[in-house]
Amino acid sequence: MKTKKLLSAILALTCVVTAGSCAGGSSDGGARPESAAPAATTAPESTTTTTPPATLKEEDKAVIEQIETDLPVLENGTIRLLANFDLNPAAGKPKGVALEMFETKCGGKVESILTSWDSRYDKLSTMVLADDAPDMFSAADLDIFPGNVIDGKFQAMDAYVDYDSELWAPMKHVNDMFSIKGKHYIGATSTDVGVVVIYNKKTIEENGLPDPAQLLAEGNWTWDTFYEMMEKFCDRSQEKFGIDGWEFENAFAVTSGVPYVDYNGSELVSNLTHPSIVKVQEYMLNLKRNDIPVPKGEYAWTVHPEKIATGKTLFYPQGSYVLFEPDNKAVFGEPDEVMFVPMPKCTDADAYYLPSIINGYSIPVGAKNPEGVAAYLNCEMICRDSEEVRAIEENQVFEDYGWTQEMYDMLLTTRELTEEHPVFEYFKAVNDDVYDCVLNPSKESYNQGIPWSQTVEEIKFELQALLDAANEKLRNI
Numbered sequence: 001m002k003t004k005k006l007l008s009a010i011l012a013l014t015c016v017v018t019a020g021s022c023a024g025g026s027s028d029g030g031a032r033p034e035s036a037a038p039a040a041t042t043a044p045e046s047t048t049t050t051t052p053p054a055t056l057k058e059e060d061k062a063v064i065e066q067i068e069t070d071l072p073v074l075e076n077g078t079i080r081l082l083a084n085f086d087l088n089p090a091a092g093k094p095k096g097v098a099l100e101m102f103e104t105k106c107g108g109k110v111e112s113i114l115t116s117w118d119s120r121y122d123k124l125s126t127m128v129l130a131d132d133a134p135d136m137f138s139a140a141d142l143d144i145f146p147g148n149v150i151d152g153k154f155q156a157m158d159a160y161v162d163y164d165s166e167l168w169a170p171m172k173h174v175n176d177m178f179s180i181k182g183k184h185y186i187g188a189t190s191t192d193v194g195v196v197v198i199y200n201k202k203t204i205e206e207n208g209l210p211d212p213a214q215l216l217a218e219g220n221w222t223w224d225t226f227y228e229m230m231e232k233f234c235d236r237s238q239e240k241f242g243i244d245g246w247e248f249e250n251a252f253a254v255t256s257g258v259p260y261v262d263y264n265g266s267e268l269v270s271n272l273t274h275p276s277i278v279k280v281q282e283y284m285l286n287l288k289r290n291d292i293p294v295p296k297g298e299y300a301w302t303v304h305p306e307k308i309a310t311g312k313t314l315f316y317p318q319g320s321y322v323l324f325e326p327d328n329k330a331v332f333g334e335p336d337e338v339m340f341v342p343m344p345k346c347t348d349a350d351a352y353y354l355p356s357i358i359n360g361y362s363i364p365v366g367a368k369n370p371e372g373v374a375a376y377l378n379c380e381m382i383c384r385d386s387e388e389v390r391a392i393e394e395n396q397v398f399e400d401y402g403w404t405q406e407m408y409d410m411l412l413t414t415r416e417l418t419e420e421h422p423v424f425e426y427f428k429a430v431n432d433d434v435y436d437c438v439l440n441p442s443k444e445s446y447n448q449g450i451p452w453s454q455t456v457e458e459i460k461f462e463l464q465a466l467l468d469a470a471n472e473k474l475r476n477i
Contacts, residue, residue, distance in 0.1 A: 053088045054095035056392075063388045064100050071378060077107040079372040082124055082134035082364075084117040094396045097389050098380040106375045110136075124153060124364060133366030136373045139186045143429045144362050145178040146263065149185045150473040154362045156183035160374035167381050174358065174422055177263065180477050187373075188360035189380040191422045193414040195251035195355050196320045196340040197226075200333040203311040207233055212341040213410060223255075223283060226315075226344040230292045233314045241313055243287070244294040244303050248317040249443040250355070253280045254423040255343045257353035260438050261427035261463075267471040268426060270463050272456045276346075281452035285445040293446065309333040317343065320411070324401050335402055342414045354414070356422035434466045 056064070081087055087110045089095055102108040113134055115123045120137075127133050137144070137154070144154060162168060163175055163184055171188055178186040197212065204211055209229050215221040230242025253260065256276035262269045271277050287293055294313060296303065307313040309332055322328045323340065332338045345352045361377065363370045383389045397403045397411075427438040441459050444450040 052090065054090060054093045056095050056097070056100055060097070060392045061100065061104075063392060064097060065104060067101070067382065067386065067388065069101070069105055069382055071101075071105045071375060071382075073105075073107045074372055074375055076369050076372060078109045078111055079135040079369050079376060080111045080113055081136045081138075081361075082113045082115065082120060082127065083138050084115060084120055085138075086112040086114060088112055094400050097392055098376070098383045101379040101383060102376045106372075106379070108372060108376060108379075110376065121148070121153070128153070128364060128366045131366065133364045133368065135363065135367040135369045136361045136376070137364050139178075139188065139358060139360040139362045142357060142424060145185050145429055146180070146268070146426070146470070146474060147430045149180065150470060150477065153364060154185050155365050155367070155370075156185060157187055157363055157370070157374070158183055160363070160370045161187050161377060167378065170385065170419075171381070174419070176265075177422075177424060179265070180474060181266075186358070186360050186362050187377040188358040189377060190359045190384050191356050191415070191419045192320070192359065193342050193354050193418045194319060194357040195247045195317050196323075196342055196414060197344070198305075198308065198316045198318060198323070198332055198338065198340045199314060200308050200311070200337050201339050202333065202337045203308070203314065206311065207314075209233065209314075211339075213339060213406070216341050216413070221341060222345050222347040224347045227283075227287075227292075230287075230314055231290065234290075234292050236291055239312055241294040242292040243315045243317070244296075244305070244307065244313045245316045245318050246303060247319065248293075249284065249446050250425060250439075251317055251343055252284065253277065253442065254355045254425060255349075255353055256280045256346050257349060257351075257421070257423060259423055259425040259427070260442055261425065261430070261434065261467065263424075263426045267474060268430065268467045270460070270467055272460050272463065278452060279346075281445045281455075285449065285451065288446055288449045296447065305331045309337075320414075323403070323407070326402050329402070336404060339406065340410060342417055351421050352417045353421050353423045354418045356418050356424055430466070430470050434463065434470070437463050437466060 055061075087096065087099060099110060102110070124134070124137065139145075148154060161184070163172055168175070171190070174188050174191055175184050175186060178184060178188070199212060201211065209232065210225070212221055212229075215225055234240055234242050256279060258271050258274050258276040260271055260277060262271055294304065294307075304313070305316050305318075308316050316332065320340065323338070329335075329338060342352060342354050359380070361373065363373050367373070394408060397408050398405075403411075427434050437459055441455045444455050445452050
């Protein structure tokens with residue numbers, strides 16, 4: 001089963017406010033979720049929301065009101081979002097600052113049409129065929145571009161969004177990554193780190209290890225220090241292992257700066273034999289050969305995040321969404337013990353290259369109010385770098401998610417690092433055949449101890465044929 005589900009708790013926060021030479025599996029290797037966050041609001045089939053909406057505090061509303069903008073009041077203020085989450089959070093949940101701005105400055109309204117994650121594209125096709133297309137579709141899953149653009153589900157947004165404007169300049173380099181022949185198909189308003197390395201500070205201290213957050217601050221959170229810490233910690237006789245979870249392999253691969261499948265602006269490119277990918281795979285093979293990962297096969301191919309709290313596992317890479325869910329966060333330890341850092345930097349790289357996600361939306365073919373979508377996205381861009389808005393976010397993070405100041409500061413750091421050098425893995429967004437061709441084979445060095453050279457020989461021709469077919473479609477857009 002293909003499982004590229006929305007990191008919905010991250011989205012819940014970014015709906016509150018948008019901040020801002022290195023270039024899972026079952027017992028039989030079947031795919032496991034790369035994220036498993038429940039949707040903020042779901043329904044088996046489409047439903048227009050009826051729950052009482054959340055509101056901001058009066059003082060926060062006043063802050064938004066005082067922000068000067070040149071946003072126009074819309075003639076048609078209603079935009080319809082098809083998603084497995086509700087952009088209008090229910091009462092008691094943090095309300096998005098951009099949504100508040102859209103409503104008060106533009107006379108806007110977001111009507112969320114809810115559907116299940118698995119059926120959202122089927123529902124989109126049904127609505128388009130019925131001449132009832134939604135106006136907006138979340139791009140946060142990174143599965144719109146290029147595959148669903150090639151298949152004609154989404155339209156270019158350049159007639160509505162001014163990507164060359166001063167407002168959009170901070171995200172121009174990101175949005176250009178999702179363009180074909182100069183036309184943009186995603187309105188990305190921010191990036192965020194897709195996977196972070198969660199750890200327990202008490203375990204670090206008790207084992208005489210350096211704090212990864214401090215290593216990061218010193219510029220020394222690298223592949224080498226990451227490996228050294230795990231090597232020192234591991235002891236099979238005590239069932240102590242360095243790393244667990246389903247999300248490490250692909251997240252670690254892009255820290256080389258090179259994805260398995262890249263998009264160079266005109267075509268999709270296979271990087272299976274790129275020196276950086278080879279180096280990544282050698283590193284993961286060494287982890288396996290030195291018995292550093294939790295041997296999932298000995299635990300019925302299950303993962304055990306609770307072993308972070310008990311001091312039996314050192315690191316747990318996972319989408320940071322889990323830290324926005326208080327019950328899940330508590331699995332890793334006491335509130336003041338849980339901490340995270342981004343994935344480590346390739347030791348000889350010139351910068352951090354991190355697994356990246358986006359907060360953004362696309363406009364389906366047949367949308368009736370693309371101008372309204374552009375106005376909402378402009379609100380997100382205005383809010384993303386506002387110090388006043390950031391103060392609102394900070395209070396909400398502490399009050400609603402129980403974060404510490406240290407965690408929030410790290411969140412801002414990971415966002416900053418990610419936005420400087422985002423890396424997107426395009427094999428997940430071409431089609432199911434490309435996804436299946438790469439996903440599990442790319443994990444075999446780490447999970448099964450199979451040399452990468454063997455895997456490459458098994459999949460390289462199939463992958464290239466699939467990319468050639470996709471590139472032919474790209475050329476015809």
